[in-house]
Amino acid sequence: MRDVYVAGIGITTFTRLEFALSEIASYASMMALKDAGITEVDQVYVANMGAPRVNHQTALASAVVDSLSLTPAGAAAIENGPASGGSAIKAGFQAVASGMDDVVLVVGVERMREVNGLEATDFVATLTHPIAEYIYGVTLPAHAAMFTRLYMDKYGVTERHLAMVGVKNQNAALNNEWAHLQQEISLEGILDSPEAMTNNPYVAEPLRFFDACPVSDGGAAIILVSEEKAKELGRPLIKISGVGQATDTHAVHEREEPTDLLAVRKAAADAFEMAGLTPDDVDVAELHDAFTILEIVESEEVGFFPKGEGHIALEKGETALGGKIPINVGGGLKGRGHPVGATGVAQAWEIVTQLRGDGGERQVEGANVGFTCNFGGFGNNVVCLTFEKEA
Amino acid sequence: MAREIYAYKCRLCDTMHYPFRMVCKNCKQNDFFEFDTVPLPKEGKLLTFTRVYNLPPQYEVPTLGLGIVELENGMRMLGQLDIDEPKAGMAVKGSVEIVRQETYDGYYGMVFRSA
Numbered sequence: 008m009r010d011v012y013v014a015g016i017g018i019t020t021f022t023r024l025e026f027a028l029s030e031i032a033s034y035a036s037m038m039a040l041k042d043a044g045i046t047e048v049d050q051v052y053v054a055n056m057g058a059p060r061v062n063h064q065t066a067l068a069s070a071v072v073d074s075l076s077l078t079p080a081g082a083a084a085i086e087n088g089p090a091s092g093g094s095a096i097k098a099g100f101q102a103v104a105s106g107m108d109d110v111v112l113v114v115g116v117e118r119m120r121e122v123n124g125l126e127a128t129d130f131v132a133t134l135t136h137p138i139a140e141y142i143y144g145v146t147l148p149a150h151a152a153m154f155t156r157l158y159m160d161k162y163g164v165t166e167r168h169l170a171m172v173g174v175k176n177q178n179a180a181l182n183n184e185w186a187h188l189q190q191e192i193s194l195e196g197i198l199d200s201p202e203a204m205t206n207n208p209y210v211a212e213p214l215r216f217f218d219a220c221p222v223s224d225g226g227a228a229i230i231l232v233s234e235e236k237a238k239e240l241g242r243p244l245i246k247i248s249g250v251g252q253a254t255d256t257h258a259v260h261e262r263e264e265p266t267d268l269l270a271v272r273k274a275a276a277d278a279f280e281m282a283g284l285t286p287d288d289v290d291v292a293e294l295h296d297a298f299t300i301l302e303i304v305e306s307e308e309v310g311f312f313p314k315g316e317g318h319i320a321l322e323k324g325e326t327a328l329g330g331k332i333p334i335n336v337g338g339g340l341k342g343r344g345h346p347v348g349a350t351g352v353a354q355a356w357e358i359v360t361q362l363r364g365d366g367g368e369r370q371v372e373g374a375n376v377g378f379t380c381n382f383g384g385f386g387n388n389v390v391c392l393t394f395e396k397e398a
Numbered sequence: 399m400a401r402e403i404y405a406y407k408c409r410l411c412d413t414m415h416y417p418f419r420m421v422c423k424n425c426k427q428n429d430f431f432e433f434d435t436v437p438l439p440k441e442g443k444l445l446t447f448t449r450v451y452n453l454p455p456q457y458e459v460p461t462l463g464l465g466i467v468e469l470e471n472g473m474r475m476l477g478q479l480d481i482d483e484p485k486a487g488m489a490v491k492g493s494v495e496i497v498r499q500e501t502y503d504g505y506y507g508m509v510f511r512s513a
Contacts, residue, residue: 124452126455128452139416139417142497143507144454144457144497145476146452148452153465156446156447160486208451209451210450210452213448259466260466260475
């Protein structure tokens with residue numbers, strides 16, 4: 008298997024965007040192509056979840072590859088729920104590692120604000136089990152809420168811990184010009200003050216408005232290349248050293264231990280094993296905080312902290328910038344926004360930015376090893392990646 | 399006749415499944431549709447729950463109670479809750495009713511109330 012490097016990255020602002028879906032994808036891709044200094048690729052993978060349903064567009068990859076004048080390169084879209092981005096990176100990795108392609112463009116994109124919030128919620132809910140979950144009106148916030156209640160009872164996580172994740176990540180987004188949310192929040196405003204229930208109402212008890220990521224439009228892109236090509240391009244050598252993907256039961260109620268996220272555990276373990284790393288080697292991590300509880304649980308399942316102690320590490324500031332393992336320093340999904348198909352690629356964008364030392368105000372000092380966890384479904388399809396900077 | 403929701407019992411190893419799957423998760427040896435249907439018990443205790451305020455457009459109600467119930471036979475299922483103040487561990491009893499209405503089609507599912 009050949010080594011695979013990231014030669015270019017690009018991103019759009021995450022917000023409500025009044026551009027066509029393929030234009031958003033193309034904008035992020037153009038930035039990545041210019042960053043890498045290339046005008047031709049062998050293959051394009053487009054990560055997207057909602058184009059057919061939300062944007063009334065199919066075969067998105069054909070539109071994107073032509074818009075970028077990259078024809079006759081191969082092109083395909085990858086739909087894998089909120090893990091589409093990570094899955095597309097894995098496909099691109101496999102294409103380069105196998106020797107079949109030398110240069111692959113991976114772009115994730117979503118335009119969910121084309122429909123109203125209730126329809127966007129319903130669209131994401133279609134990833135749940137059609138007969139055992141979806142027909143009941145289950146939404147992703149509902150799944151996260153039921154999971155949170157179990158976690159609170161078992162491990163002593165409180166609404167304050169959840170709010171602490173929200174404050175940490177949303178305020179971190181102030182250091183990321185591409186992030187959706189650019190509003191400073193405090194525990195006082197969303198939890199303690201008399202107005203907190205108005206500022207921060209329940210979405211699905213016990214989760215509140217500020218426990219959930221915003222609904223965003225946006226795109227992110229990376230260019231994957233072989234070692235030979237990477238050296239020729241002369242960009243910083245950032246290697247994807249580990250790739251892990253795992254699945255779990257479609258219906259959440261079928262899991263033996265309802266507070267475990269086994270797919271996260273296995274995907275992370277596989278990525279670390281492939282890279283020859285341990286969780287302790289990671290300098291900066293992007294975890295999939297679509298809901299605040301998920302950052303806490305994933306920080307345990309991937310191995311940064313023992314099970315049930317993620318919220319204690321959070322209290323001690325170990326997951327903040329300057330802590331033992333800074334998590335979501337660019338805002339995470341909570342602050343940066345969560346255009347579902349783009350998220351996995353945006354996580355890689357943030358890690359590559361960090362490993363290049365281009366993080367500015369949010370730079371983690373001496374970051375050499377990065378980690379991403381892209382969480383699909385309610386934990387039924389997860390992709391984890393490790394990134395390493397080579398001198 | 400009371401409506402039922404069915405579990406699927408593998409004819410080879412007796413493992414119960416809900417919802418339906420094509421291949422038994424235990425023995426993985428069954429042939430097509432080699433399952434017997436067994437009605438799920440209606441009684442159980444509430445494992446976890448939520449009240450949702452942000453619903454898909456088909457629901458013309460302000461909020462919706464949802465929960466996961468551990469049934470008498472140890473299996474679990476998700477259902478709607480018609481309970482004012484749910485508590486984890488409380489005894490509940492289900493009945494099969496329309497849980498989602500889309501134009502002319504109603505979808506049947508389990509609604510749990512205090513036992």
